[in-house]
Amino acid sequence: MTDLELFAAGREADVFALDGNRVLRRYRTGMDVAREAEVMAYVGGLGFPVPEVYAAAGTDLVMERLDGPTLAQAALTGELSIPDGVAILADLLRRLHDLPPRGGTSGDTIVHLDLHPENVLLTRRGPVVIDWCNAGDGPGDLDTALSALILAQVAIGSIEHPLGTEAGAMVDLFLELAPGDPLRLLDDAAAFRRRQLTMSPDELAMIDAATARVRTAA
Structure with missing residues (x-):
């Protein structure tokens, strides 16, 4: 598949347009998509807004093609206010954390672990969450802490x-609206971010500063 149309690209994967209804997400890291597809099918079956998965094999995930801006893009253009955008993000986390875990572990829920404004698409059917490569069962507070930490990384320029600095207002409001306790597992969230292979040395060096920004806002 050398003549595919590049539709979008992230830190770990490229997305190619297959036709008007489907895209192919292909990992450059060699990551197997089986678990990601299983989690997406599980939460989608419970009514949570995710792209429909048509096929999953090796590094390739064939999914529903979605049209619409990311939450970040809509906030930048003024199509969506910062408060409305943050309310959507917090509500998606709350809805996700209301779902039972796949493994049935007490105290856990489904966690995305990368839910931020670039991973929410505003489609005709409403907000849809994408990029489920980190998802699985886990404590909801870790998920909330990671969302706050990622916003703080943007806010401080990491x-x-x-x-840019608009993310600072998003952090402050998110901590007011988000479910659970974003500080309880904040240190665990920082450790999780340090293990991300796609993080640059400069980004890694500023994780402590971003963590402090979350604590200050809370």
Whole structure:
């Protein structure tokens, strides 16, 4: 498949347009998509908004093609206010954490572990969450802490993004609206981010500062 149309690209994967209804997400890291597809099918079956998965094999995931801006893009253009955008993000986390875990472990739920404004698409059928490669069973507070930490990384300039300092307002409001206790497992969230292979040395060096930004806001 050398003549595929590149549709989007992230830190770990490229997304190619197959036709008007389907895209192919292909990992550059060699990661197997089986678990990701299983989690997406599970939460989708419970009514949570995810792209439909048509096929999963090796590094390739064939999914529903979604049209619409990311939550971040909509906030940047003014199509969506910062408060409304943060409310959507917090509500998606709350809805996700209301789902039972796949393994039935007491105290756990389904966690995304990378839920931020670039991973929410505003489609005709409403907000849809994408990029489920980190997802599985786990404590909801870890998920909430990671979302806050990623926003804080953008807010302090650790992660370059057009939202820039606007992310600071998002962090503050998110901590008011988000489910659970975002501070309880914040240190675990920082450790999780340090293990991300796609993080640059500069980004890794500023994780403590981003963690402090979350604590200050809370």
